[in-house]
Amino acid sequence: xxxxxxxxxxxxxxxxxxxMSFQERSVEVSTGTTIMAxxxxxxxxxxxxxxxxxxxxxxxxxxxxxxxxxxxxxxxRSGSAADTQAIADIVKYHINFQRMEMGEEPLVKxxxxxxxxLCYDYRDQLTAGIIVAGWDKRDGGQVYSIPISGxxxxxxxxxxxxxxxxxxxxxxxxxxxxxxxxxxxxxxxxAVSLAINRDGSSGGxxxxxxxxxxxxxxxxxxxxxxxxxxEDS
Amino acid sequence: MxxxxxxxxxxxxxxxxxxxxxxxxxxxxxxxxxxxxxxxKVFEMGPxxxxxxxxxxxxxxxxxxxxxxxxxxxxLRENRRIKPKTFMSMVSNLLYERRFGPYFxxxxxxxxxxxxxxxxxxxxxxxxxxMETNDFVVSGTCSEQMYGxxxxxxxxxxxxxxxxxxxxxxxxxxxxxxxxxxxxxVVYIIEKDKVTKKxxxxxxx
Numbered sequence: 001x002x003x004x005x006x007x008x009x010x011x012x013x014x015x016x017x018x019x020m021s022f023q024e025r026s027v028e029v030s031t032g033t034t035i036m037a038x039x040x041x042x043x044x045x046x047x048x049x050x051x052x053x054x055x056x057x058x059x060x061x062x063x064x065x066x067x068x069x070x071x072x073x074x075x076x077r078s079g080s081a082a083d084t085q086a087i088a089d090i091v092k093y094h095i096n097f098q099r100m101e102m103g104e105e106p107l108v109k110x111x112x113x114x115x116x117x118l119c120y121d122y123r124d125q126l127t128a129g130i131i132v133a134g135w136d137k138r139d140g141g142q143v144y145s146i147p148i149s150g151x152x153x154x155x156x157x158x159x160x161x162x163x164x165x166x167x168x169x170x171x172x173x174x175x176x177x178x179x180x181x182x183x184x185x186x187x188x189x190x191a192v193s194l195a196i197n198r199d200g201s202s203g204g205x206x207x208x209x210x211x212x213x214x215x216x217x218x219x220x221x222x223x224x225x226x227x228x229x230x231e232d233s
Numbered sequence: 234m235x236x237x238x239x240x241x242x243x244x245x246x247x248x249x250x251x252x253x254x255x256x257x258x259x260x261x262x263x264x265x266x267x268x269x270x271x272x273x274k275v276f277e278m279g280p281x282x283x284x285x286x287x288x289x290x291x292x293x294x295x296x297x298x299x300x301x302x303x304x305x306x307x308x309l310r311e312n313r314r315i316k317p318k319t320f321m322s323m324v325s326n327l328l329y330e331r332r333f334g335p336y337f338x339x340x341x342x343x344x345x346x347x348x349x350x351x352x353x354x355x356x357x358x359x360x361x362x363x364m365e366t367n368d369f370v371v372s373g374t375c376s377e378q379m380y381g382x383x384x385x386x387x388x389x390x391x392x393x394x395x396x397x398x399x400x401x402x403x404x405x406x407x408x409x410x411x412x413x414x415x416x417x418x419v420v421y422i423i424e425k426d427k428v429t430k431k432x433x434x435x436x437x438x
Contacts, residue, residue: 032265032412051412051438056238056374058410162265196438200241200265200412203438223436 032201034163035076037133040184043212044133044141047188050204073134078161080127108134112144120150163195163202193227241413242287243373246343249396255343259417270416282344287373289337317344317353328361375411
């Protein structure tokens with residue numbers, strides 16, 4: 001089944017949910033999704049859609065897939081909702097510990113490598129595609145991609161989730177290094193909007209965040225604020 | 234994934250005062266991927282008779298073709314327009330002929346009696362079991378959501394303009410909770426002397 005490995009059939013102990021049909025009771029809750037992160041001049045921009053599905057039922061249409069790990073480092077979650085939430089909580093725990101011991105903000109690279117270690121060691125049991133993005137004072141804005149198998153790779157920009165397949169052409173042609181914050185926000189919101197338009201597992205609103213030395217600024221694009229493209233009638 | 238959910242669809246019909254309405258989404262997709270947003274699932278079978286076909290897209294088109302053929306032969310032999318109830322039996326027969334290798338469509342029928350103008354709606358399962366109701370019928374991948382919306386919003390004897398609003402809101406809010414239907418909607422309001430076709434502006438996600 002061509003769903004970019006985002007949904008796995010299998011028994012999951014989901015609480016009795018009257019909204020689910022009979023077939024959906026044994027399908028995982030998945031954030032079949034579109035997530036994205038890009039470096040800009042001074043930090044990073046991250047973005048995601050807001051749809052969580054159980055089979056074809058939209059269980060949550062206002063999900064927040066941009067999860068805080070520290071004040072300057074966020075992660076974008078795709079894949080199994082339960083797996084990614086659990087991993088993010090464990091990483092947060094480890095990094096809080098380190099922050100207290102070291103007395104200074106952790107590096108983005110450190111957070112990315114802790115994510116990687118969990119995703120790699122438990123790769124057979126997890127379905128998690130994560131993008132770690134943030135700012136630290138040593139290397140500025142950084143984006144690290146941690147796809148399903150548990151590798152880690154720093155990249156100038158990255159997309160993920162089932163919706164990302166529809167926008168490879170767009171992002172490859174439109175990305176420019178060292179853009180301004182506003183241009184990067186436009187780039188991410190257009191890309192996510194295009195993916196939402198084509199991917200059934202992505203939708204809802206677009207959540208964005210800009211992370212720089214000044215901290216995190218969050219944005220939400222709803223309804224008519226989503227970038228529009230050619231649509232007949 | 235179920236074969237009936239491979240392409241995804243949402244169709245419903247409602248009875249009003251001397252009118253009926255039938256509405257459908259416009260998505261054509263292959264599992265999670267949306268291929269086009271202008272796929273017709275509601276077909277005119279007579280001046281005041283419409284059929285909506287949700288389900289596997291190839292069967293939507295084939296059933297429509299084969300049904301049109303049978304209907305044309307009927308009208309040539311009988312030299313008159315078919316009654317909605319008779320048409321329902323025709324569809325049921327066509328589907329049951331394929332009892333052990335069925336067409337993957339679960340049709341919705343809406344129309345007015347050609348002589349009396351009395352409103353008629355019906356739906357059926359993929360092997361032709363018919364269900365006639367006096368309020369509304371729904372079919373598609375988000376049928377549970379549509380049942381919820383119709384049950385809350387429908388009331389008897391709605392005028393055509395009110396019926397349009399009701400069916401539009403019921404359909405849109407139902408398919409907004411379904412990942413494989415939506416991407417546009419079309420509504421037909423069928424009255425004795427005219428049929429109004431309206432496109433709805435919907436979320437494109």
